Amino acid sequence: MPGIVSSQSRQQVVQTVGRLCQRLGLPRSSGQIYGLLFSSAEPLSLDDMVGALGMSKASASIGTRQLMSWGLIRQAWKPGERRDFFEAVTDPATVIQGALADVIRPYLTASRKRLQTILTELEADREQGVLTDEESRIFIERLQRLDRFHTRIQELLPFIEKMV
Amino acid sequence: MPGIVSSQSRQQVVQTVGRLCQRLGLPRSSGQIYGLLFSSAEPLSLDDMVGALGMSKASASIGTRQLMSWGLIRQAWKPGERRDFFEAVTDPATVIQGALADVIRPYLTASRKRLQTILTELEADREQGVLTDEESRIFIERLQRLDRFHTRIQELLPFIEKMV
DNA sequence: TCCACCGTTCAATAATGACTTAACGAAATA
DNA sequence: TATTTCGTTAAGTCATTATTGAACGGTGGA
Structure with missing residues (x-):
């Protein structure tokens, strides 16, 4: 289980939301993604998630799509960037x-x-x-x-x- | 899949609640039990459930306990009977x-x-x-x-x- | 005391679905 | 046009957990 989210608090949020999701019958990985975005000031790319959470890109892709369908995250383009970025809906x-x-x-x-x-x-x-x-x-x-x-x-x- | 709940409407309720439960991450069998009790005028025994739903007695035992812990069913003793009977909380x-x-x-x-x-x-x-x-x-x-x-x-x- | 009846527990199996690897297609860059 | 960079899709693997069969313990009746 590498991936390493070095921040104690951030890791806690990732874990907690992950467990919450799996208790609700949703994939844990989706919860982890939401937790990561929730604790990030900046929008993140799929590769950011892969790096931080140690999951496959496929999981990140599927997870983000699920979260978007639930209205829990939204897409956030960055000026010069070609790839997709995502941010949590935290309110x-x-x-x-x-x-x-x-x-x-x-x-x-x-x-x-x-x-x-x-x-x-x-x-x-x-x-x-x-x-x-x-x-x-x-x-x-x-x-x-x-x-x-x-x-x-x-x-x-x-x-x-x-x-x- | 025997067990046969001959009534069309009752079978529909059993199926529906079963699917709902499994969507919520709960065992489908528990949902089926609730559906059966919901559609039964009389309290039922574990063996009634086994007969009607075609599940093992172990599942019925586990399922009823879960449902009771969720407050979805309650125990209902019958006068002369030694075994346990259950009824749905339908309100x-x-x-x-x-x-x-x-x-x-x-x-x-x-x-x-x-x-x-x-x-x-x-x-x-x-x-x-x-x-x-x-x-x-x-x-x-x-x-x-x-x-x-x-x-x-x-x-x-x-x-x-x-x-x- | 023995027997029959119930419900529960435990180990083993089956089924569900989450997750990954690999291949694909589109779009931008060279 | 060739190449790289992305995101998605599909097939297969793996893990989790629901479910079962069998054995157990307890309780009431004969």
């Missing part, structure tokens, strides 16, 4: 707002749609007698409550966005 | 409140503590000259803003709990 409010727009909101709408589908299928199940009236009643109740919750969250989203 | 508000108490809140306090540690290390790095004044200034700024954000969230938590 928590911006990060949250990005996550809401890019991940949460799409997920919520998709989820509500699926809920409707399931409710239709459930009705069919009931008619075919594969579910008793009692079973389907309770099942429907739970699904509807979940749907109302989704609605409520969607309504709250604009306020949350402003609050952060 | 979204209860689930969220449990997650806030069991996961979010502990994470926030641990995170703030770590932030302080890193700030100390950063100061040491600056004194040793491994970080320039400019670098450390920007780094400190970002960490402090993150800390203020954590504080704000912690203050908001009680309100969020009531809101859901």
